[in-house]
Amino acid sequence: MSDGRASPGLRELRLEIEEFNSAYAAVLDAGKIEEWPHFFTEDAIYRITGRENADAGLPVGLVYCEGMSMLRDRALAIAKTTMFAPRYLLHLMSNVRVLSSSTSGVINATANYALFETLVDEKTILQQVGRYHDRFVRGAAGLLLKERICVYDSLIIDTALVFPV
Amino acid sequence: MSDGRASPGLRELRLEIEEFNSAYAAVLDAGKIEEWPHFFTEDAIYRITGRENADAGLPVGLVYCEGMSMLRDRALAIAKTTMFAPRYLLHLMSNVRVLSSSTSGVINATANYALFETLVDEKTILQQVGRYHDRFVRGAAGLLLKERICVYDSLIIDTALVFPV
Amino acid sequence: MSDGRASPGLRELRLEIEEFNSAYAAVLDAGKIEEWPHFFTEDAIYRITGRENADAGLPVGLVYCEGMSMLRDRALAIAKTTMFAPRYLLHLMSNVRVLSSSTSGVINATANYALFETLVDEKTILQQVGRYHDRFVRGAAGLLLKERICVYDSLIIDTALVFPV
Amino acid sequence: MRDGVPEKPNEMATDLRWPAEGLSRIPDWVYTSEAIYRREIERIFHGFTWNFVALEAELPEPGSFKRSFLGPTPVVVTRDREGVIHVVENRCAHRGAELCRAALGKATELICPYHQWTYDLAGNLAAVPFRRGVQNQGGMPNDFRLEEHGLRKLKVATRGGVVFASFASGMESFEDYVGSEILRDFDATFDGRTLTVLGYYRNTIPANWKMYHENLKDPYHATLLHAFLVNFGLLVAGNKSAMVVDASGRHGTMASAKPPDGPNVDSAAKKEMRAFSANLRLNEPRFLDYVREFDSPWSVTMQTIWPNFIVQRELNTLGVRQIVPRGPHEFLMIWTMFGYEGDSEEMTRHRLRQGNLMGPAGFLGIEDNEAMRFVQQGMDRSRPAQSLVALGGREEGTTEHIITEAAIRSLYRHYRELMDL
Amino acid sequence: MRDGVPEKPNEMATDLRWPAEGLSRIPDWVYTSEAIYRREIERIFHGFTWNFVALEAELPEPGSFKRSFLGPTPVVVTRDREGVIHVVENRCAHRGAELCRAALGKATELICPYHQWTYDLAGNLAAVPFRRGVQNQGGMPNDFRLEEHGLRKLKVATRGGVVFASFASGMESFEDYVGSEILRDFDATFDGRTLTVLGYYRNTIPANWKMYHENLKDPYHATLLHAFLVNFGLLVAGNKSAMVVDASGRHGTMASAKPPDGPNVDSAAKKEMRAFSANLRLNEPRFLDYVREFDSPWSVTMQTIWPNFIVQRELNTLGVRQIVPRGPHEFLMIWTMFGYEGDSEEMTRHRLRQGNLMGPAGFLGIEDNEAMRFVQQGMDRSRPAQSLVALGGREEGTTEHIITEAAIRSLYRHYRELMDL
């Protein structure tokens, strides 16, 4: 339908993506950043950018990774070299939509998310809300992200966004 | 069961409503308010009201639309005549429950939502949390809302609620 | 898969748990605390504790119930003896994950939640975000909680956590 | 509030001297200074004013009570066994707890949760648990008199089902306070029919509370800001209208008559109003119909009754609004929408449909709230300056036309006297 | 905090003069004034007081450290290689960074993340990277002495596994500070058994920090606010109880003995206690059992050790509470719940089950926190006034009955002296 409601045919995919996203959230919320690249293909694109950039077609990324080795380097740097205060993170993801599933096996989907951050001795803050714009492909072990662009509404980051979203 | 857990028979409906709600959220979050009436029947009721009013049976609505032409007028006024500062909106919807599906084809359901608003140069705020009280019917193209009452807990609106919820 | 994505075999369970959680949320959000014990087995464990305690293996609970009679006493005390200001509560739950389903019929699952609290004449606050760590079993009427540990990130409670989560 | 209000440069430096130009200027600091705000609470809200606290319809029976505010100060409005209405401060005489927590309710007495001191519905202290101690130990001293420790009682005035209160003693009557001109339109709305509450809206506005008065004493903005009014013929510069001001300058009635034969915008006016666009049409124009029901030449009256009360009679959608200030930079608005006993179901729904015009999601309400936010941000974040109130030259008081700021000047003449500014 | 606290009218006007009635009144401004708050930090928390900072059990081994607070001021508690406990201010001597970020941990030294200046566990500056520069360029001047730039060190006192600190030098011993009467009940809880930490609670209360002391020096509220205690026979006016106050008036022990044979509410008391309702029954009353384990006539003692420490011995559920003030309108409570080494698993679970009484979700804890919020709102939002502290007449000091506010008066006698009020 014009307003893009999913055909039942795509429902199974939607449910599978929900499970993928929940596993993805669990890894990040547990701080297991070195497992995070497992969710991506070798040639994956990963980018976090503000809605102002996305709307204007500006290419910059708060985080900008082209391919597995850059994903691994991001994980390595955060895990091994970067100094930051300890924190808890928690994601809420909802409203997964499958926009299309091409014969080439590429699945376009989106989901909304909220990221909550809690620092020692401070109240939980809403670090950002945004939307994932995803392209999935099917690997041996299930879905993998060929592309995830995280577009956040909360243009003003509070201090630092340490981990991927 | 007395505590209203859905029978498996209603599961398909629940999944369909989730997809409906995600499409609904996508239209509003994209600011495409003139597409918003497409989600309703010709005779639809749409109302946004505080939990204090709902609990007391008071009929008032922050937004109060009876039928498609009032839905269209609301969309028209916001799109064409109303002055307000630019903003981003994002919905998180969850906990969809199908309460009943009558032989007459009317489906009663609820869902919880949070609405996040971001103004230029300001931090994202939680504009409101609430619950949809819905009555769906099935149209040619899928489900349509015969009634959506948005009951918000956040009785104190921050400045203005510009778009429908 | 190593990153714990659910096998399709567990999908039905995931959907059933989502419905369970939505019914659970509906009861608490409606303030029907005396119905809340219905979601548990006779020998159920219910505990709310901060992530700092869970990570350190410390057993304390903000709320600590062993078995149905303690669940009932908690409900009784809050409903009948405890003084607190009137409030609205609303839960958003998402990212349900089924971790395992043993032959013994015990289902291990988790879900993320956000709890929003609104007091009279005050703005809605995020009271806490956290994760449920659940063990379900199947009763006559469907799933029941044999154990629910609510682990919250928001270590600093605002004033008081009156109702179970 | 959203982000913390940035510090206003130089504010502390400001010596609070009014600009030499007089009433044609308003200095930023009346909207931004904490010192001015505190003086306003003392001299205005806690001073010789009648403040809206409730509608009688919200207290239908003996024992009904309502949490309310007088300025920023929490009060409780009650109806006692005899049906008499009382207003008391919401603060226990013992350790000071804000004892009444529910927005509305029914009770036979007011009980403080902390130590259960108990007050009757008039605020008199009725009981102190263990006042005589236990086993002859402890308790209140013998010279303790219940009657000396009640809740602080306020003066009460009612008219047409509307309840006002004052901390001041020796207040003039409400009728003298508002004056006959304001009273006429007040009585047109509160015409003796019993009110039925249709529901509530609540919203904050990140602006100084006085801006709400100014907005409703500024007929000029209506025909420019509110494209909806203009395009759908509810108000056009040149229509019959008036901005009524009472003798004291503090109260006002913005009145207009809906042109019977739809929009009638002369081309001269059109070109002044960017908002006007000829080709907009409503699908459901009937929701703007005006059903005559009031003894008044006006189809719309918006009354500002100083310092915290607004009466909205917008065609057939009716409401009262209460201003609750929260510091210089924010106030809370509480809207009580109502109809009349005996309204047909269709009439009630007509009022509700028309409600889309007003409130924090109303076609007009959104615009006013946004505009006030913009003005406060200007005051808070720009270099210190003053605003210009020169429309209509030096004229003050009531005017029959809308291209004027006369009523705002009248308000500030009163304000400056009251505030010694 | 939730919404910004509305400006207190007249506060600036207040001349901070204590009411003529003396100790039977407490003026609002001790709970609302920023100036008073700052004076409290200087004279009380940073003055001649012993402040709780940790339990030794939280620092099990050499190298253990804990982030803590003394008043609002961040400190680090460490145990050095020799097992000696140190308390240092959590502020780097270089550019002032709050260097320790983790709540608890183990380390061989304290390293500031910004430029990696390194301190030993006693707070001595051990290393400054590139102190001699590079290739004979830069570095610290030759007259720079590491020993002059350590972390600020605090005085430390420990007793029974509890660690206290003070910014003041020349402090009297902890034992002299609290006095023998308070020490008796302190020692009954900390009786030489090794403590085992069972976990933490943390919560803010939107109220002035002193209210927490007052609440625990106010036995009157317990039998009125806490319906749970009353209905299930844990405390009833008339039971054996005492409110102990030390010679200085600042410390206290609220003590009561659980009636052996369940509830025993004389009908006189009943009618005073609205909370009492005869027909409530617990499904699992055993969780309220008291297992005798302490050398004390009391089954419950709540100790308030000025200015930031509470010891909870509620039947068999045990905890210490630390008050961290955050301005006049809010404080943070940090609860450390514990048992003893050698507790059977069943005993541990008994303590945990009984834990449902206390904490920010406890049957009693919820009520106290809510009540304090109500009182602060009363102070913040009402017209300026004072609260009434007249129960028990003018008596001060220790009392054997609970219908009295004697201990609150004793506290304020001490406070007024300390604060020159």
Next chain:
Amino acid sequence: MRDGVPEKPNEMATDLRWPAEGLSRIPDWVYTSEAIYRREIERIFHGFTWNFVALEAELPEPGSFKRSFLGPTPVVVTRDREGVIHVVENRCAHRGAELCRAALGKATELICPYHQWTYDLAGNLAAVPFRRGVQNQGGMPNDFRLEEHGLRKLKVATRGGVVFASFASGMESFEDYVGSEILRDFDATFDGRTLTVLGYYRNTIPANWKMYHENLKDPYHATLLHAFLVNFGLLVAGNKSAMVVDASGRHGTMASAKPPDGPNVDSAAKKEMRAFSANLRLNEPRFLDYVREFDSPWSVTMQTIWPNFIVQRELNTLGVRQIVPRGPHEFLMIWTMFGYEGDSEEMTRHRLRQGNLMGPAGFLGIEDNEAMRFVQQGMDRSRPAQSLVALGGREEGTTEHIITEAAIRSLYRHYRELMDL
């Protein structure tokens, strides 16, 4: 901000006297005092300074506009029909509304939404609706002159496609303001090629705005805090580098040259740098490649142009940063990342990949933002004190080595003069 900043004890007591040790000490109150902050706004941001407001590339065509800030004060930057750039205060001359709401856009005039007063792109008042009233009633007085009521206009300077503004009249040229040394590296980045905006980052930092300058005048931290730089050979103590300071002391350029042959850490330096760990290897080291494109001996220059501007040339990833202060405890950073017209797609992607180093999620950016937060918390929450700025002894001005705080001392020499401290 996160939680409300706790009151700094003694702050009011502070008499704002600079420590006797002079420039080797900085007192906490320059980072925490509201009074100091207000003076900074007046004397620095609103005083004789050139402040960054936009890149010309953000205003590509006639009619382009951008919302911006000068200090905390909202301004609008416009390009008029003739292509001339104007900067005006974002405050309507009528009632003071902050009229421009969009971050960026195109317009033929600036229209205030409240009453539609209309300004041309230079800020001149062009039209007042119903200025002559309606039917000869109302309107502005005859002596009202449009030209007396425009938007407040600022002075404008541009160089190399960068736009600066000042509230002060009689400003020296931008070139004289920054001086030749700073200008050299400025021109190396803005070398005449047309800029293309690649996107924006925005973040708050809960710290005083001056810390951002100090961080970029502190080469010492780079080799200690930034393990990434050290481990992957971008900067190591001993590499060729310089900290350039202009004659006035307020501007600076932190410059370094990437060692051609990868990391080359002498063992002496290694043991000073805990950050160094020999066995870390990047999977994609090429993203750190430096493609020579600038007429400069330096591969990295970070320029701090007083008071609100930073130019980042980090290898090939380029950006400008604008500081928007929001009180003493927080500031907003607005990052505009850019490349050059004619960049190949691969070069653009190289810049984007290298962008992972900087910004609020950058490998280095995270660390600087966290460090500044730690320092402000130290200032806000510890007992009042001062920080130590003694590296490099008393030397000031430009240095060729990095183990020094000379540039920070130079800045504060200038600051103290400007602020009379």
